[in-house]
Amino acid sequence: MRFSVLCALLVFAPLLSVAESRQQGQLVFDGMPELDPQIADSLSRYSHIRHASLVDWMPDGLSLIIRTRFAESNQLHQVQKPLGARTQLTFFSEPIASTVIRPDKTVQQMVYLRDTGGSENYQLYLFDLASGSHQLLSDGKSRYQSPHFSASGQFLFYASNERNGVDFDLYQRNMASGEVRRIYEVIGSYHIVDVSRDEKQVLARQYISVSESRLVLIDLETLKVQAVRPLPGRVAYDDAAFSPDGKQLYLSYSGSNEFKQLARYDISHQSLSAPLVKHDWDIERFSLSDDGHFLAYVVNEDGSDTLTVLDLQNHQVLSLPPLPMVAINALSFSPDANRLAISYSSVLSPSDVFVVSLNEPRWQRWTASELGGLDGKRFVSPELIRYPTFDQVKGQPRLIPAWVYKPKDVTGKAPVVISVHGGPEGQSRADFAAMTQYLVSERGIAVIEPNVRGSAGYGQSYLALDNGFAREDSVKDIGALLDWIQTQPDLDAGRVVVWGGSYGGYMVLASLVHYSERLRGGIDVVGISHFSTFLKNTKGYRQDLRRVEYGDERDPEMRAFHEKIAPLNNADQIKVPLFVVQGLNDPRVPASEAEQIVKRVRENGVPVWYLLAKDEGHGFAKKSNRDVYQTMAVQFLQQQLLETAQ
Secondary structure, X not given: OOOXXXXXXXXXXXXXXXXXXXXXXXXXXXXXXXXXXXXXXXXXXXXXXXXXXXXEEXXXXXXXXXXXXXXXXXXXXXXXXXXXXXXXXXXXXXXXXXXXEOOOOOOOEEEEEEOOOOOOXXXXXXXXXXXXXXXEOOOOOOOEEEEEEOXXXXXXXXXXXXXXXXXXXXXXXXXXXXXXXXXXXXXXXXXXXXXXXXXXXXEEEEEEEOOEEEEEEEEOOOOOEEEEOOOOOOOEEEEEEEOOOOOEEEEEEEOOOOOOEEEEEEOXXXXXXXXXXXXXXXXXXXXXXXXXXXXXXXXEEOOEEEEEEEEOOOOEEOOOOOOOOEEEEEEEEOXXXXXXXXXXXXXXXXXXXXXXXXXXXXXXXXXXXXXXOOOHHHOOOOXXXXXXXXXXXXXXXXXXXXXXXXXXXXXXXEEEEEEEXXXXXXXXXXXXXXXXXXXXXXXXXXXXXXXXXXXXXXXHHHHOOOOHHHOOHHHHHHHHHHHHXXXXXXXXXXXXXXXXXXXXXXXXXXHHHHHHHHOOEXXXXXXXXXXXXXXXXXXXXXXXXXXXXXXXXXXXXXXXXXXXXXXXXXXXHOOXXXXXXXXXXXXXXXXXXXXXXXXXXXXXXXXXXXXXXXXXXXXXXXXXXXXXXXXXXXXXXXXXXXXXXX
């Protein structure tokens, strides 16, 4: 539906009478109205919904460590029993990232990663539960990642770019003496994957792209490095783990096959077994019990997860109570291998932690996250649809999967928010999103989450469909979704806003370039406005990783393509209001990407709201900041979808 000039003026009118710029705390409001207290109040119950995710078992197997938020950000908590009190262990404004528990029953210690202001320069901290002390183990300025303890807890292994700021070498730290040695000097981005139980070998992965990675074994005595090459050609490895005797590896991988498989790799013979299980979907993650008896694995079936526990001694599948349609985010066997802990969310409930006994299979709920006083029965389940797009497969239109949330009680046609995931190799899943439920239940706005080409979960061929010079084909999938919306009797194709973060932010800007006449506005969160400037300014350790996906801007032909498709260079085609959200310390998509698109769109007379957080990075991790951002986003949607004429 095309806007008339009068309609466009009506859309712009509420946005033109706003203050130029002001700062409140760490937030800078540029060209934005005052925060609406009524909207903030209506959102508050949804913003107080909590999540709990599993970290791991304590070494004695009697309690669990989880991550959840009771103040500004996710912190570590301990739970002693099913539905027991959550004892908060850390109290920082910055969120706790990756955490590993020291497997030594004589001490109660763990190592966690934490950054400052969203910079992602994660530092290593040793936390002693008995004394409550926190000790910085790293240099305070470089980036550290993938901490892993050895089986005895005597050694900590990790990767860091402290040598040159770009390449992630691998290190071993003696926890008793504090001595640190570099065990592998590399070129590229490496992670520690696992340590053999006899503490003689380390398994590490070099991440090249979502479709390619490499595994290496490091002998800790000789520091000799052995490549793990079970398959020819380009292979992507996800989870991997040593068998208890250290003679084999369990690997999930994708090579010539479309979907990720799970198999055993014999280290001495350098041979790969046939897949342990057969699925026409991705093996998403797995966990091996310490004794090697059981293997639990998760299969991502069309955006929702199924869980299987395999007895490796007799290759029998254990009978488990069924789970609803869920997205499992963590799983771990207890030290005695008798229980399995998982955390998952569903489309109707936030993430919580559950435990099943393998001897008496029934799920015990260990956490019950609060719903902010809301009645969960009001929440809406989505419909998984597939809509036709512009190209064909075997003579038939290619179908794009999408989750569609529709309000229950709306008179007439509902306005629509198209929510585009980031990545670009991400995937919209069957998980819980408080903002989605708020928009559908409280505002009568339908939300559609498409998994456009390039999304994970649908095979390697689908994943590669947006690579290189095919980048804008994924944008065409949004155009096809607009066509589908127009065919729906209960959706208003004349009132649509597109919203996305990171790569999804690029998709917002590109959609506004191509389809402004069919959209009411866009919300771009930490999005890319020009791939060449993004690749030039993103952190040095990320440049080569992203060039694999987006193309190398140093190549003249690719740079010319970037110049051609850049939303920044086509900003004159953006005709509808834009809301841009950015963290100043973002190491992935630097703030310059936001600044330049805000400036360029405003030069064309189109109103832009710009919200900048000086203490955030790639997204808003602090609740107070996120509350403001979400309130302003709802105000934007209120004006563009609910207050303006069709």
